[in-house]
Amino acid sequence: MRVNGFTEDGYEHICLVLQELVDSGLETGAGVSVWREGREVVRLNAGWADAARTRPWRDDSLVMTYSLSKAFVTLAALVAVRDGALTLDRPVAAHWKEYGVRGKERTTLRHILTHRAGQPRFPATAADLDLLDEGGLRDSLAQAAPEYAPGTSLGEHTLTYGHLVDGVLRAAAGTTLGAVFHDVVRPALDLDAWFGVPDRALHRVADLEHAHPEWPERLHAAPWLQVPHGALDLGRTNSRALRQSVFGAINLHTTATTTAAFFSRLTAEDGPVRRLLGPELHSELLTSQVTDNDEVFGTRLTWTLGFVRDKGKIAKGGIGGSAAWWSRRHNHACAYLTRRMDDHSRAARIAAALGDDLSVVGED
Structure with missing residues (x-):
């Protein structure tokens, strides 16, 4: 399947990278969005939204983002x-x-x-x-x-x-x-994002799939995901019941465009996040709070109140490969949301094409 969507001049190479991921089989369904200076300069759709491969991924495809939800x-x-x-x-x-x-x-x-x-x-x-x-x-x-x-x-x-x-x-x-x-966050930020997908939007939800049958057992974080059972079980994660529940740590369903737009406005002093929270709490949200070795992921991280931050980015990723970030160096935001659960190498390739680095650096 060919990648479809649009790229503004200077961003055509992002489409080529995504097409390579599809052609190689590393990606079966994903959306990519890049925002700069208040507008979307890249919106790309790749692969399929369902396991049967009958629904192409669309601009409005919703996908469960795992830990990206925490932001x-x-x-x-x-x-x-x-x-x-x-x-x-x-x-x-x-x-x-x-x-x-x-x-x-x-x-x-x-x-x-x-x-x-x-x-x-x-x-x-x-x-x-x-x-x-x-x-x-x-x-x-x-x-x-x-x-x-x-x-x-x-x-x-x-x-x-x-x-x-x-x-x-x-x-x-x-x-x-x-x-x-x-009632408050979603309308204030104009988000096409849901904890508990309504009936009218269920047809837009993408089916998750594992890159390999043994993928869940290979995860470094597997010991922290075993209780209660089902957080990585496709029968549960793709069920209507879970899609329409509130499981705040993992089950926000949203689009790539919504996610990148949110990150593009995250730090703006005249942006909707600052208006929602006020200047003091907005500053608290973005300020580095702690730098230490994260025992779950075995790497050194700097956390704000809800985001990972280093010299190059403010970011949040989800287990399975979805990721979004604001580039502090290049002043653009990007979201890579995927239904094919694997590592973050695909998002890292998109980031590298934009001049960004998704490798974790502990110091701000």
Whole structure:
């Protein structure tokens, strides 16, 4: 299948790189978008949106982005801070009473948003819970001891991030992650993005597929993704039930154009993210908070409140290969969203064609 879409002058080579990925079989369904100076200069569609290869990937194809979702969970949490329901540094147990036990009494929202709350995975007691048992999974986190003292180590909260934020929002603000995202964040930022895809948009959702049958077992992060079962099981991830649920750590469904447009406006002093949060929280969102070795991914990272940052970019990726970033060097944003779950080498090739480097550098 030929890659289709458009590229402005000077960006034609991006189409060639994407076509090479399709021709080699490394990509079976993906969207690429690049924004610069307030406009989209690249919009490309590659391959198929479904496992049967009957639906070509389109501009409006939605795909589950895994951990790229976490950046939008962060925004929902910061809306509650903006509104005075929460602060970044007061113990969340002041609101979520059940959470303040077994060494979590002083855990703060800042710890959660920077992946230092000591709960990078669900506890073993959650092994028999269903993937979509939101209440049960929240309760398991509240009752569990952290794996390390909050604030003392770093490990991306692979599956737990959204449930932690949702628990805090319910206790402190009387609302939910899904409600804040859909009622406040989504309209303010004009996002074609969903935690819980509505019926009218289900036909746009792409089917995920594994690059290799053994791919899930090969992952460095596999031990953190095993409880509860199903986060990498195609029968669950491609189900209507999961597509229409709120699993904040992993299941935002969105398009490449929406994602790149968001990153293109992320740092703007007159942009929608700053208007949504206000100047102080916008600065907190983008400021480097911690640099340390991330035990989940085995590499040194600098985290802001929800993003990875280094000298070249502000970025977030998702397991399976989707990634988006704002290039601090070149002042453009790019999103590569894929349904074929593999490593990030495909996004890295697109980044290299733009003069960007997706390899992780810990220092800002």
